[in-house]
Amino acid sequence: MLRALLSATRSAKQDDPWDLAGRVAELESAHRAHCEQPDLLLVRRAYRIAEQMHRGQARKSGEPYITHPIAVATILADLGVDTATVAAGLLHDTVEDTSYSLEALRSDFGGEIAVMVDGVTKLDKIHLGSAAEAETFRKLVLTAGRDIRVMVIKLADRLHNMRTIKFKKRPSQIRIAEATRDVLIPLADRLGLYVIKRELEDIVLETLEPEIFQKIQEHIGSDTDRNRQVAAIVPQVRRALRGYKVNARLLDRPRHPYSVYREMQKHPGTGPADPPRLVVVVEGPPTECYAALGAIHQQWKPIGGKFRDLIATQKFNLYQSLHTAVNGPAGANVEFLIRTKEMHQTAEIGIVAGLSDPDSNPAEVQLPWLRRLLDWQHEVADSGQFLDSLRCDLADQDILVFAGDGDQVLVPKASTPVDVAYCTGPATGHRLIAAYVNGEIAPLSQALRDGDSVELVLTNEQPYGPSKQWLEHTKTPEAQLHINGWFDSAVDIDSTGELPVIPMQRFEDELKAGKNRLWRSLIARGRGLAGDRPLHNMASSLGFPDLDSLYLALAREKLDPDELAEKLITTVDRF
Numbered sequence: 001m002l003r004a005l006l007s008a009t010r011s012a013k014q015d016d017p018w019d020l021a022g023r024v025a026e027l028e029s030a031h032r033a034h035c036e037q038p039d040l041l042l043v044r045r046a047y048r049i050a051e052q053m054h055r056g057q058a059r060k061s062g063e064p065y066i067t068h069p070i071a072v073a074t075i076l077a078d079l080g081v082d083t084a085t086v087a088a089g090l091l092h093d094t095v096e097d098t099s100y101s102l103e104a105l106r107s108d109f110g111g112e113i114a115v116m117v118d119g120v121t122k123l124d125k126i127h128l129g130s131a132a133e134a135e136t137f138r139k140l141v142l143t144a145g146r147d148i149r150v151m152v153i154k155l156a157d158r159l160h161n162m163r164t165i166k167f168k169k170r171p172s173q174i175r176i177a178e179a180t181r182d183v184l185i186p187l188a189d190r191l192g193l194y195v196i197k198r199e200l201e202d203i204v205l206e207t208l209e210p211e212i213f214q215k216i217q218e219h220i221g222s223d224t225d226r227n228r229q230v231a232a233i234v235p236q237v238r239r240a241l242r243g244y245k246v247n248a249r250l251l252d253r254p255r256h257p258y259s260v261y262r263e264m265q266k267h268p269g270t271g272p273a274d275p276p277r278l279v280v281v282v283e284g285p286p287t288e289c290y291a292a293l294g295a296i297h298q299q300w301k302p303i304g305g306k307f308r309d310l311i312a313t314q315k316f317n318l319y320q321s322l323h324t325a326v327n328g329p330a331g332a333n334v335e336f337l338i339r340t341k342e343m344h345q346t347a348e349i350g351i352v353a354g355l356s357d358p359d360s361n362p363a364e365v366q367l368p369w370l371r372r373l374l375d376w377q378h379e380v381a382d383s384g385q386f387l388d389s390l391r392c393d394l395a396d397q398d399i400l401v402f403a404g405d406g407d408q409v410l411v412p413k414a415s416t417p418v419d420v421a422y423c424t425g426p427a428t429g430h431r432l433i434a435a436y437v438n439g440e441i442a443p444l445s446q447a448l449r450d451g452d453s454v455e456l457v458l459t460n461e462q463p464y465g466p467s468k469q470w471l472e473h474t475k476t477p478e479a480q481l482h483i484n485g486w487f488d489s490a491v492d493i494d495s496t497g498e499l500p501v502i503p504m505q506r507f508e509d510e511l512k513a514g515k516n517r518l519w520r521s522l523i524a525r526g527r528g529l530a531g532d533r534p535l536h537n538m539a540s541s542l543g544f545p546d547l548d549s550l551y552l553a554l555a556r557e558k559l560d561p562d563e564l565a566e567k568l569i570t571t572v573d574r575f
Contacts, residue, residue, distance in 0.1 A: 119143030119150030134387035186394035192350020201258035300326035389477035404455035514551030521565035
């Protein structure tokens with residue numbers, strides 16, 4: 001009997017040398033462990049179709065191609081997604097790489113799974129050429145507007161591809177790593193999927209900077225001082241929390257290689273460093289987080305400028321936590337992240353934490369940054385410009401500012417009042433003439449900070465319009481697109497360099513536009529004009545025959561309104 005059993009086992013291994021059955025069993029186990037209502041029959045049916053369609057295909061590593069969809073689906077299952085998403089992970093490459101059509105998939109598995117698979121299916125390079133990559137990302141963004149899970153599948157797909165990137169040729173490694181750095185990692189950040197973001201960051205660093213990565217890895221592996229410090233700190237933290245009657249788990253959170261690298265970039269000339277960092281996961285409501293903070297600050301002196309309350313002001317990607325740093329034992333800097341159990345789950349898997357609820361509807365997920373992408377993407381017909389704008393939009397961290405009506409506006413870091421104005425569309429942006437930031441008149445080029453209050457001053461006079469100078473300071477793609485669109489539609493100077501003959505209404509409109517631009521510059525400096533006499537004198541001194549000529553020069557950007565405003569102020573103040 002034993003000999004027969006061993007013979008059967010050897011035969012099974014020969015029939016399945018890549019242990020596909022074991023990998024599928026691991027997938028099912030992960031799905032059962034992390035999903036409240038798993039449908040394993042659907043998972044098995046999706047696997048059978050995927051295995052049949054990919055049969056005979058191989059990856060660069062030599063493994064059967066089906067190992068990739070299984071790995072992607074397992075990553076998704078470990079996140080705790082629903083069965084439909086796991087099934088879509090198994091099927092995600094069938095429409096792109098096999099004869100299985102989207103219509104057949106929709107018939108076999110329904111519209112919900114078909115939408116997700118279609119969303120991650122790349123567009124054909126044969127027909128689109130160099131535009132294929134950009135249009136594929138545009139398709140991803142548009143589909144995410146219908147079902148945010150498509151982005152989660154795309155990230156799981158890229159994560160497994162990055163895990164096996166060593167089998168690619170070096171030029172492909174660099175191209176894929178750079179695209180991952182510029183688009184996919186920022187998307188993981190926007191979705192709060194830090195468990196994927198961290199691993200992608202490390203693989204990208206290892207791919208693009210292998211020597212630096214190796215140096216950091218060696219430091220992390222040999223840093224015994226940090227381990228001793230953490231071991232000494234933990235009992236003291238527990239005592240401090242007990243004194244405040246706070247029940248909590250303490251988790252050591254060492255920096256991953258890319259996080260160490262980022263700190264080295266901030267402080268040139270320094271080597272790898274990983275000071276102690278603990279996560280305090282409290283049992284109870286958010287108020288317990290503040291009690292824990294009090295206990296830690298009572299025990300050790302906090303370091304100025306290191307406290308951040310990301311519970312009261314929740315980040316755009318749903319992340320919540322209290323951040324602080326203290327002068328710990330023997331003067332060592334110790335960092336703390338304090339959060340509830342629910343916040344801790346969201347800190348790891350972000351948007352998926354909400355999607356794991358069986359009653360949730362992915363179509364109802366409305367993320368401000370995604371709405372912004374959806375709003376401006378249709379304005380960009382050129383594929384290259386779209387991808388550049390997407391990279392730019394994703395490159396910057398978002399900040400939250402408050403408009404004059406109390407509305408919260410999410411814009412990229414260092415955005416200006418111009419960006420805020422165009423967030424509500426060109427009808428507002430084109431009419432902007434000045435802005436107050438935190439109650440004070442501010443230049444329209446002023447970089448905003450998180451939490452700033454912005455009150456826009458708009459003109460109702462016709463015509464109105466932006467200044468080309470705004471393009472030097474705007475951060476949002478929609479602002480840049482609307483400003484460029486305004487000037488693209490304007491009347492150009494003809495080839496002779498002479499101003500074209502224009503209708504009277506257009507002439508009057510340009511006069512008003514010139515006035516508005518000068519007025520804007522004066523208001524930004526807290527000034528105004530009681531009459532036209534100083535302006536008449538200035539026009540004459542600059543060689544303009546009359547005020548109309550001066551206003552036309554301003555409207556057509558032949559004259560800088562800021563320089564003119566400064567000269568006017570100097571002239572008036574002299575007398």
